[in-house]
Amino acid sequence: MLDECKEGGGNGMSNEMNTNAPLIQVKHLKQYFNISTGFFSSRPLKAVDDISFDIMEGETLGLVGESGCGKTTAGRSLLHLYQPTGGEVWYKGKEIKTKSDINEFRKKATMVFQDPYSSLDPRMTVSDIIGEPLDVHHMYKSREERREKILELMSHVGLNSEHAARYAHEFSGGQRQRVGIARALAVDPDFIVCDEPVSALDVSIQAQVINMFEELQDKMHLTYLFIAHDLLVVRHISDRIAVMYLGRMVELADANEIYDRPLHPYTKALISAVPVPDPKIARANKRIALSGEIPSPLNAPTGCPFHTRCPYAQPICSESMPEFKEVEKGRFVACHLTEQIN
Template sequence: MSDKLLQVEHLKQYFPAGGMGKNRKFVKAVDDVSFFVNRGETLGLVGESGCGKTTTGRSILRLYEPTGGKITFDGNVILDVENKVKVDMLPYRQKMQMVFQDPYASLDPRMTVGDIVGEAIDIHKLAANKKERHDRIISMLEKVGLNSEHANRYPHEFSGGQRQRVGIARALAVNPQFIVCDEPISALDVSIQAQVVNMFEELQEQMGLTYLFIAHDLSVVKHISDRIGVMYLGKMVELADSYELVARSLHPYTKSLISAIPIADPIKARASKRIVLQGDVPSPLNPPTGCRFRTRCPYADECCAQKEPEWREVEKGHYVACHHVEKINA
């Protein structure tokens, strides 16, 4: 059995943005992204808002139908656009789940918490009778720090942190193998964020879960992830072991993200050098030619404008897309 639970190859997600025929325009939200996730690990995905992180997660679960690429889950091809392979996703919905970013918008306000968690159990016919269904719901709520009394309440009766726990319980209810965590703590108070992150780690250990953990806060991702991928304007620019990426990043964009991580020690904070990028992120509707980061990169030259950098493994397990990675890190 392969260690790779999920394999994503050349994933593309283009959204129409006006025009007709030859003049039709597309937003290239995800453009030729490849990576894999091993069983039982957490792959973190970071980048600025709008870089394509959430779209990548939703495309993997086929909440969006990808424009191109191939997705293999647990040894089975669930999507291959080029060869017109597209399997029925219902059986895979039990194995692949998602925790959404906004706990206020992702729960139906007309349903009780018990029915929210129990809906997936009903769809996948995982309970033989009402008692088994009820016991499973309560078990899931208790796993996330809630109790049986919460099952009869409605989402508006809970705090943001509790609502997100309900969303996590809903994802766990079908006993999945893989969960896409789409910025699951960004809408929560800072005091609650650590509790939820620790809970994710405990659940992973108890249930053998595999995560794709999407966030824009690199300090959080560094804590929870085994490996980290960095996205910029629809492209993956670097991917490596978590410690390796933070200690020895190779791409200029990753270096700037890491320099922005807050340092608790005031002496070290004063000694650290912040890398401030110039300019704004270009529009995904009209991305720069060649390297998409070149308009903000201090190392950009004519080669970067003319040729798109190759996604390559420069060291074992360390992937980068940059023409000048050896020169920059010499």
């Protein structure tokens, strides 16, 4: 499966720039949290359960799914913000194992958080927020150099130098998110995990920030893992899209492919549920209704995690876990019935 995964990643590219080797390889990543169920007993909550994918250099991989599906945990555990329960993360062909690996990796891989209000320290000025990663990694020789770097970063994200001495509460949501992005860029990273970076913003501001992500990518040769639940935004910014459900990856394919011709029943339902901002299309749109709600990851169903809500479910679906396999070039689906239902 791993080999398939690697190969598939390489072939599924739409962008010519991305024909390079994978920058990040995730192999069988698992992240369990222990939930206490009594005085002495605890049970693992499988937030991320055995996911594998590659991210090519210069690529944007979109990661979508509903709340509680493990997409944020996947991003965090990839960056080793949590100690993964199992699996491996490779950066530029080298596994991240020891503490010094992690430290080196953190200079190259950073994160932009969802909530621009709680992810910035209210007691720090903007220049200290952006300068903190520089302090932590000792990335300047003099105070003058630090100041220059901070001002350069601020100009990259469209903030004025006069904003440097202000506090986060003096800014609007969109500007705060710019501060968060400048902080992520401070260490000159190759790879940024963007965890719902535009969901808290108004539509008109959202477009500004999305454009900025794209410009920065071209200018600084960045690779993104773009986590979001807004499928229209993800489709716009991503080269490939991965869909998660209940801690598992159910489908991975080229962004336009997955949107125009989803193969997994969950992806089909998800895409049909997106409200299209066009009255004529919206009226004609036939939604695939899903019965019930997403099960608790503490009592994940046996077999395919989606079988309890799947309109096509067969006996086999509740018995065995479908393999996440390549069904077409660069297209991965975890479903027993891919051929029957498509």
